[in-house]
Amino acid sequence: MRAVVQRVHEARVEVSGQVVGAIGPGLLAFVGAGKGDTEADARWLVDKILHLRVFEDEAGKMSRDLAGIDGGLLIVSQFTLYGDVSRGRRPSFDAAMPPAEAERLYDRFVAMARERWPKVETGRFRAEMRVVADNDGPVTILIESPRKASP
Numbered sequence: 001m002r003a004v005v006q007r008v009h010e011a012r013v014e015v016s017g018q019v020v021g022a023i024g025p026g027l028l029a030f031v032g033a034g035k036g037d038t039e040a041d042a043r044w045l046v047d048k049i050l051h052l053r054v055f056e057d058e059a060g061k062m063s064r065d066l067a068g069i070d071g072g073l074l075i076v077s078q079f080t081l082y083g084d085v086s087r088g089r090r091p092s093f094d095a096a097m098p099p100a101e102a103e104r105l106y107d108r109f110v111a112m113a114r115e116r117w118p119k120v121e122t123g124r125f126r127a128e129m130r131v132v133a134d135n136d137g138p139v140t141i142l143i144e145s146p147r148k149a150s151p
Contacts, residue, residue: 001041002081004030007054007139011074013123014130021121023072027052028133032081033097033105041145042109050117054139066117073113076123076131077106099126
């Protein structure tokens with residue numbers, strides 16, 4: 001699984017002009033599933049995001065995680081994280097997990113995050129979304145679950 005995580009002052013997701021998820025200070029996580037990703041990948045990624053130390057302490061060092069600031073987490077499904085533009089200019093999404101399977105893993109990812117953190121909001125899977133973010137820093141981190149060894 002892949003995630004692009006941004007530290008934000010606030011963020012929201014709108015679908016058809018209606019806000020479906022919004023947070024104040026915290027993290028906006030765009031999350032995508034690739035072929036072969038499992039629930040173990042989702043668990044690993046949830047843990048990594050929840051404990052990502054990108055918030056500054058009194059000394060100005062990035063040493064705090066979401067719990068350290070009592071922040072929110074906005075999770076947005078983003079299959080385009082698996083877009084490959086190594087050849088040509090139009091992305092290939094062959095490495096992305098098929099939609100039905102990806103939705104199940106995304107839903108499990110969200111459930112795991114909610115089991116561990118009370119301030120979780122989401123977008124809407126496969127919807128045309130408008131994401132509005134007030135980036136803080138900006139701080140943007142790319143995270144990918146470890147690849148399994150080939151048999």
